[in-house]
Amino acid sequence: MxxxxxxxxxxxxxxxxxxxxxxxxxxxxxxxxxxxxxxxxxxxxxxxxxxxxxxxxxxxxxxxxxxxxxxxxxxxxxxxxxxxxxxxxxxxxxxxxxxxxxxxxxxxxxxxxxxxxPRRDAPAKPGQISDQTSSLEESVFRLNGMLMNIKRTQKHFHTRENRGFSIVKSIQNRLFWYCVLESLGIITMAVLQVYVLQTFFTKTGRRYKV
CATH class of the missing domain: 2.60.120.680 (GOLD domain)
Structure with missing residues (x-):
């Protein structure tokens, strides 16, 4: 310890x-x-x-x-x-x-x-074991490098997740407005058809001789 x-x-x-x-x-x-x-x-x-x-x-x-x-x-x-x-x-x-x-x-x-x-300083006390300390330092630095690589990988996946979510949200918004416009178009066409048929059969003031 x-x-x-x-x-x-x-x-x-x-x-x-x-x-x-x-x-x-x-x-x-x-x-x-x-x-x-x-x-x-x-x-x-x-x-x-x-x-x-x-x-x-x-x-x-x-x-x-x-x-x-x-x-x-x-x-x-x-x-x-x-x-x-x-x-x-x-x-x-x-x-x-x-x-x-x-x-x-x-x-x-x-x-x-x-x-x-900064550079490593020499051991302050003569009783310190510099070889063991150096090897442990190298192990810790290797672990630090691996942790940094894991952090970069996490950032990469986080970015891909956010971009995928943004694309899905954009497509969802486009589909929503496309459905709204399509529904409005269908309703408008139905109303126009009813109006045209109604005016066609309710024309007055004209006489037709057969």
Missing amino acids: FLLSCLFLLLCSLITVNASALTTPIAANERLCFFADVDKAGEKIGFYFAVQSGGSFDIDFEVKDPSDKVILDGSRERQGDYVLTANTVGEYSFCFENDMSTLTEKLVDFDIMVESE
């Missing part, structure tokens, strides 16, 4: 992650930006997004560094998973733009992660 506790504390000291997971609607012709601070050069930035619903499930995106230089962009992308190296300290911007759509609102799920992984 003591070894596991030490390993957990060591892992917490090795990895520092600042993340924000959000789901936001983006209206038609809207540009929406989010920002993340990087404290030192060399930190890793993880950027993931997926369009959950709306239109063709696509969006334009753009990532800029603190000097307003575009370091990553894309047009009509459905989803993306990127890892960037922050070479400049400051505020990075992550923007989504829904210019291609004039009426449809998009729902976007995204994560922004700023991660720092």
